[in-house]
Amino acid sequence: MREESAATLPAPPAGQPAIDGVSTSRSAAPAAPFRLGRRNAYAALDLGTNNCRLLIAEAASHGFRVIDAFSRIVRLGEGLGTSDRLSEAAILRTLEALRICRSKMETRGVVRAKIIATEACRLAVNGADFVERVRTQVGLDLEIVDRQTEAYLAVTGCAALADPYAESVVIFDIGGGSTEIAWLDGAATNPSTDPTLRIRAWDSLPVGVVTLAERHGGAEVTRLMFEGMVEEVADLLARFAIRAAPAANARHFHLLGTSGTVTTLAAMHLRLVRYERRRVDGLWMSDGEVSDAIDDLLDTRLDQRADNPCIGRDRADLVLAGCAILEAIRRAFPSERLRIADRGLREGLLMNMMREDGVWRRGGHR
Incomplete structure (x- = not known):
């Protein structure tokens, strides 16, 4: 995978998002704002019941070009077939994977990210508590999306x-x-x-x-x-x-x-x-x-x-x-x-973010 250098600017004050979906509650990554005519890195993270998957991409003429990716089986929903809680072992595995994802986003200078969780967090009675742990311990704002x-x-x-x-x-x-x-x-x-x-x-x-x-x-x-x-x-x-x-x-x-x-x-x-x-x-x-x-x-x-x-x-x-x-x-x-x-x-998230930013309409890629 081709390496890209990313420009960075000073992080905003603590407590403000550095990029959409990435909290600065702990050691936030500096991030460049969206600019027309430059390469802007977007990140999409899908935390499912079984997998944690990340894509980082830049807009291209017809869609986008992936510049980094990560995938790990974390089995966050292990045991949910018979229980109603995320286990501590599954949570710890997932937090470790999410830290790697955050590091990749920092390295790539991501300007906008969407980080979602699906069925495991929807079902678990401690799903909201897990989201808070992700925010405070990893610095990512995780959104539990509906079906x-x-x-x-x-x-x-x-x-x-x-x-x-x-x-x-x-x-x-x-x-x-x-x-x-x-x-x-x-x-x-x-x-x-x-x-x-x-x-x-x-x-x-x-x-x-x-x-x-x-x-x-x-x-x-x-x-x-x-x-x-x-x-x-x-x-x-x-x-x-x-x-x-x-x-x-x-x-x-x-x-x-x-x-x-x-x-x-x-x-x-x-x-x-x-x-x-x-x-x-x-x-x-x-x-x-x-x-x-x-x-x-x-x-x-x-x-x-x-x-x-x-x-x-x-x-x-x-x-x-x-x-x-x-x-x-x-x-x-x-x-x-x-x-x-x-x-x-992840591809759907990337397409939606880029479409919302009008990167193809306004020529915000090269």
């Missing part, structure tokens, strides 16, 4: 991969604690139009890979256990499936999915020795190819999944729960093809 916001961000981040000729698309994001799904109606005649304007129906299912695996088991999954997971998700999906029933009948309809589940299936289908984003993001898979990849995973043991570099030990016990969520979606919306997205909430 509709999360669904719309997933659409914003992924919609560019939809077939422009498709008159209907179902986009889904399989998370650690929830699954967002939306029906986009009508073809994307103008790529610059906000894709959320095409949303005809959306839902946020209270189930993700962590919570589903904790309820059913994720280490050794039999086909009978797998069907039990699929049935649970199908029940939760039923209301949305009724509202979006016409989707699959439209011309060139397809599914578009983002998550570690679908990118893992894509990597297995491609038989990658190690994960390669450039080969996975935007990949089309046929219905049969998706079925074959799921079948192959169902035939593996936990140690085999852990040894697969495209899965790893941190996700070996979660990937089949993700496949069950995907399978329920496929059964509700039969499609001959699925497009894989290695992008999502």
